Amino acid sequence: MNILTYAHSAHDLGLIKENGLSEVILTTKELSRLGVNSYSEVDELASMAKKLELKVILEWDILICESDFDTKVQVLRKIDLSLIDVIRVQDLGVLEFVLENTDHQIQLLTDSGNHNLVGLKYFQDYIGKRLDRLIISSQLPKDKISEYCFKLDCDIEVLGLGPILLFYSPRYLLSPLSESDIDLQWATGESEESPHKGFPIVQNSHGTFMYHIKDLNLLRHYRELKEIGVHSLRFDYRQHKSLDALSSSLDFINERIDEDKFKESYARDYIRGYFNINKSNVLFKKLKNHKVQREDTNYIGEVIEGKKNSYIALKVKGNSKLSKDDAIYFITPEGKRIEHKVNRITNTAYHDIEFGSKDDLVLLDYRSGVWNKSQVYLAK
Amino acid sequence: MYKVPEVLAPAGSLEKLKVSVNYGANAVYLAGQQFGLRSAAENFTYDELEEGVLYAHERDAKVYVVLNGFLHDEDIAELKPFLEHLENIKIDAVIVSDLGVISYVSENSNLEIHLSTQASCLNSYNASFWKKLGVTRVVLGREVTLDEAKQIKERTGLEIEMFVHGSMCMAYSGNCVISNYTQGRDSNRGGCAHSCRFEYSIKFNDSDLEAKNRFFMSSKDLNGLRLLEDFVKAGIDSVKIEGRMKSSLYTGTTSRVYSDALKFYEKNGHFLSEDLLAWDEELKKIVHRDYTTASLSQRADEQSIFDEREVSKNSNYIVIGQVADVIENEALVVSVRNAFNSGDAIELIPFTGNTKKLALDKIFALSGEQIERTNPSTLVKIPFVEGVSVDTMIRMERSI
Numbered sequence: 001m002n003i004l005t006y007a008h009s010a011h012d013l014g015l016i017k018e019n020g021l022s023e024v025i026l027t028t029k030e031l032s033r034l035g036v037n038s039y040s041e042v043d044e045l046a047s048m049a050k051k052l053e054l055k056v057i058l059e060w061d062i063l064i065c066e067s068d069f070d071t072k073v074q075v076l077r078k079i080d081l082s083l084i085d086v087i088r089v090q091d092l093g094v095l096e097f098v099l100e101n102t103d104h105q106i107q108l109l110t111d112s113g114n115h116n117l118v119g120l121k122y123f124q125d126y127i128g129k130r131l132d133r134l135i136i137s138s139q140l141p142k143d144k145i146s147e148y149c150f151k152l153d154c155d156i157e158v159l160g161l162g163p164i165l166l167f168y169s170p171r172y173l174l175s176p177l178s179e180s181d182i183d184l185q186w187a188t189g190e191s192e193e194s195p196h197k198g199f200p201i202v203q204n205s206h207g208t209f210m211y212h213i214k215d216l217n218l219l220r221h222y223r224e225l226k227e228i229g230v231h232s233l234r235f236d237y238r239q240h241k242s243l244d245a246l247s248s249s250l251d252f253i254n255e256r257i258d259e260d261k262f263k264e265s266y267a268r269d270y271i272r273g274y275f276n277i278n279k280s281n282v283l284f285k286k287l288k289n290h291k292v293q294r295e296d297t298n299y300i301g302e303v304i305e306g307k308k309n310s311y312i313a314l315k316v317k318g319n320s321k322l323s324k325d326d327a328i329y330f331i332t333p334e335g336k337r338i339e340h341k342v343n344r345i346t347n348t349a350y351h352d353i354e355f356g357s358k359d360d361l362v363l364l365d366y367r368s369g370v371w372n373k374s375q376v377y378l379a380k
Numbered sequence: 381m382y383k384v385p386e387v388l389a390p391a392g393s394l395e396k397l398k399v400s401v402n403y404g405a406n407a408v409y410l411a412g413q414q415f416g417l418r419s420a421a422e423n424f425t426y427d428e429l430e431e432g433v434l435y436a437h438e439r440d441a442k443v444y445v446v447l448n449g450f451l452h453d454e455d456i457a458e459l460k461p462f463l464e465h466l467e468n469i470k471i472d473a474v475i476v477s478d479l480g481v482i483s484y485v486s487e488n489s490n491l492e493i494h495l496s497t498q499a500s501c502l503n504s505y506n507a508s509f510w511k512k513l514g515v516t517r518v519v520l521g522r523e524v525t526l527d528e529a530k531q532i533k534e535r536t537g538l539e540i541e542m543f544v545h546g547s548m549c550m551a552y553s554g555n556c557v558i559s560n561y562t563q564g565r566d567s568n569r570g571g572c573a574h575s576c577r578f579e580y581s582i583k584f585n586d587s588d589l590e591a592k593n594r595f596f597m598s599s600k601d602l603n604g605l606r607l608l609e610d611f612v613k614a615g616i617d618s619v620k621i622e623g624r625m626k627s628s629l630y631t632g633t634t635s636r637v638y639s640d641a642l643k644f645y646e647k648n649g650h651f652l653s654e655d656l657l658a659w660d661e662e663l664k665k666i667v668h669r670d671y672t673t674a675s676l677s678q679r680a681d682e683q684s685i686f687d688e689r690e691v692s693k694n695s696n697y698i699v700i701g702q703v704a705d706v707i708e709n710e711a712l713v714v715s716v717r718n719a720f721n722s723g724d725a726i727e728l729i730p731f732t733g734n735t736k737k738l739a740l741d742k743i744f745a746l747s748g749e750q751i752e753r754t755n756p757s758t759l760v761k762i763p764f765v766e767g768v769s770v771d772t773m774i775r776m777e778r779s780i
Contacts, residue, residue: 063500063521064503065523065528066503066504066528066531067525067528067531069503069505091502091503091506092506092510093503093504093506093507093508093509097505112555112557113450113554113568114450114478114479115451115453116456116478116480117453118453118456118481118483119478119481122479122480123479139557144452164561166557166558166561166562167551168551168552168555169597170552170680171550171682173550174582174584176596177589177591177594177596178584185584185586187582187583187584187585188582189580189582189583189596191575191579193579196562201582210558212561273561278452280564281565281569281570293425294428295425296426296427296428299427304715305715305746305758305759307746307747310747311746311747313746315704317431347705348704348705348713348746349707349710359770361759
C-alpha cells in the first residue's frame with residue numbers, strides 16, 4: 001500500500017526518501033489550510049522532490065469566497081506547475097477551476113461528508129480520467145471502506161495516522177483572546193461542558209481550526225486496509241515538531257517494533273475513531289419524546305387541556321371527523337393508552353354539537369389521566 | 381424598481397408552518413421525520429406534510445422540504461418512498477446538501493432541487509458545479525457577502541437564497557464534526573450538540589497567556605433588516621430566516637417584520653418607512669443573542685463573536701399564549717403558554733398591521749367563572765377584540 005505524508009523542508013524530503021516513500025504532499029501558506037511554505041519554497045521543494053523521484057502533490061484544500069478566488073488563482077499561477085504531478089482539492093469550485101484551467105491529475109478530498117456510494121461514484125464519473133484518487137472520510141467504518149474500494153474504479157486514500165479536524169471557521173477566534181495580531185497562533189482549549197480536555201486549536205490566515213484531543217491511528221489495521229483494497233494511507237505529522245515519527249510508524253506497520261515502542265516515539269494519544277463501527281445516529285431517537293409525536297393512521301387531534309372533573313379540550317387536527325358516540329383512545333405523553341367513548345361534544349361556548357372537524361376546538365367529558373399533549377386516535 | 385425577494389421562514393412543526401404563513405412568509409422550509417438536520421424538532425409526518433402543503437398553497441406560499449443531512453448509504457436506501465410522497469403532495473422544492481442525495485433525487489424524481497447552505501457554496505465555480513447537476517437555486521454559505529452573492533448570481537444565472545436572520549454556525553456549514561467525536565452524535569445528520577456555544581478556557585502554546593471562561597466559538601445572531609435594500613439590489617431571490625427549533629413567537633415575529641418591510645419596499649421603492657424603528661424594536665422583542673450583520677457587508681470580524689453564556693435575557697417579552705378559538709362578539713379563547721394575571725397589559729400580534737395593546741381587566745375560565753391568574757397549558761377566555769383571528773399570538777412584557 002502506498003504511504004504518503006507532508007513535507008515542509010528539504011530535510012523532510014530526505015527523510016521521506018530515506019524511508020522508502022514515493023509520494024509527497026507540498027503545501028503553500030496561501031492555498032493550504034495548514035500550509036507553511038511560500039510559493040517559491042514550494043517550487044524549490046517540488047524540484048528537489050522530482051530529483052528524488054517522488055510524485056509531487058500540491059494541496060489546495062481551503063474553502064474560498066468569490067472575491068478571494070482570483071487572488072488564490074494568482075498564487076497557483078506563480079507556482080511552477082510543471083513540477084507538480086497532482087493537485088489535491090476540496091472546494092468544488094476549485095475542482096471546477098482546476099478541471100477547466102489545467103491538465104493536471106486531481107486528487108479530491110471528499111472527507112468532510114460524502115458517506116455514500118452514489119455521491120462518490122458521481123465524483124469518479126464526473127472527473128473521469130483526470131481523477132487520480134479520492135480521499136474518503138475518516139468517519140467511514142471499515143465495511144464501508146471495503147465496499148467503496150471494491151465498487152469504485154478509482155484509487156482510495158484514507159487518513160492512517162494524524163489529527164482529526166473537528167472544526168473549520170473562516171473567523172479569527174484566538175486573536176480576540178490573545179489581543180495579538182500575530183498571524184499564526186496555537187493554543188489548547190478545554191470546556192467544563194465536555195469531558196474532552198485539550199483540543200488543539202490553530203489560527204492562521206485562513207481562519208481557525210480545532211482538532212480532536214487524540215489523533216486517528218489505524219496503523220494496527222494496516223494489513224486489513226491493504227487487504228480490502230485501500231490504495232494509499234496518509235500520515236500527517238504536521239502537529240509534531242518533525243517527521244521523526246515516520247520511521248517508527250513504518251516500523252510498526254511492518255512489525256519491526258510493537259505498539260508500546262511505537263507509542264514512545266509518537267507524541268500524542270490516539271484512537272481508532274469510527275473504524276470499527278459508526279453509530280452516530282442512534283442517539284437521535286432520544287432527542288425528543290416520540291410519544292407526543294402523532295401517528296397518521298386514525299389520527300383525530302391533540303389534547304390542549306384536561307381540566308379535572310370538568311372537560312377535555314381537544315384540537316381536531318387530523319382528516320378524520322370526531323362524532324358523538326365514536327370510540328377513541330388517548331396516548332398520553334407517558335405513553336399510556338386510555339380508551340374513551342364520546343358521549344357528548346360541545347364547542348367552547350358550551351353548545352352541544354354533533355361532530356368536530358379539522359381545526360375545531362371541542363370539549364369532551366373529562367377523563368382521568370388525560371393531559372395536554374395527549375394524542376387522540378379513532379379506535380377501529 | 382428591483383424584484384422583491386421572497387421571505388422564507390422556518391416551520392419546525394405544522395403549528396409553526398401556519399404561524400409563518402399567517403404572519404406573511406412567502407415560503408416555508410420544513411423537514412420530514414428523517415433526512416434533515418434537526419432531529420430534536422417535531423418535524424412532519426406524511427399527513428402533516430400534506431396538510432402543511434395544502435395550507436401554504438391555499439395562501440400562495442411555497443413549501444421547501446429539507447433533505448440536507450449528509451446521508452449514509454442506509455439513509456439513501458430509505459429515500460424513495462419519501463420522494464414519491466413529496467411529489468404526490470406537490471411540494472415546491474427540496475433543499476439538499478449531499479452530492480449523493482442530489483444525484484439520487486435527480487434520477488428518481490422530478491423535484492426541483494435547491495442546494496443547502498450545508499454544502500458551503502461560496503463561489504461561482506462551486507455554484508456552476510451544482511448547476512450542472514440540475515440545482516436551480518443555491519443557499520449560499522453565510523461567509524459570502526452580498527456583493528459576492530450578486531456576482532455569483534450574475535456569473536451562474538442561478539437563483540440565490542441568503543440568510544437574513546437567525547443563529548449562525550461559527551464554522552463553515554458542514555465543516556464541523558465536534559458533536560460526532562465528543563458526543564457520538566452526527567452533527568451533519570441532525571445531532572448537533574451546539575458545542576460551539578460551550579464555555580472554554582484557552583491556553584496559548586507560546587506564552588503563559590490563558591483566557592479562562594470564554595465563549596470564543598459562539599457567534600452572534602444575524603440580523604439583516606437594515607441591509608434589506610442591499611439584498612434587493614443584489615438581486616437575491618429569497619431571504620431566509622433561520623430557526624426550525626425556535627418558538628412560534630420568533631417565527632411569527634420575524635416573518636411579519638421582514639414581510640412588512642419588503643411589502644413596504646414593493647409599494648414605495650425604498651425602506652425609509654416610519655415603521656423602520658418599530659421593525660427594529662420587534663426583532664429585539666424576540667429571544668436572541670446580540671445581533672450582527674456577520675459577513676453580509678464585509679467579512680465577519682471579532683465583533684461577531686458572542687462571548688457570553690447562553691441566556692434568554694436578551695428579550696423582555698414572553699409569549700403568553702395563542703388565540704385558540706373566537707366566540708364572536710363574546711370572547712377570545714386563549715391557549716395559555718406562560719401564566720398571566722388579571723390587570724396585566726398584553727399585546728395581541730395581528731398577522732399584519734400594528735400590535736393591539738389590551739389592559740386585561742377580566743379573565744374567565746372556560747366554564748365561565750372569573751379568575752385572577754392563569755396557569756400554563758390551560759384554556760381561558762379574555763374579552764373579545766374585533767378583527768383577531770384564531771392562531772393570533774399574544775405576548776407580554778416580563779415583570780422585573
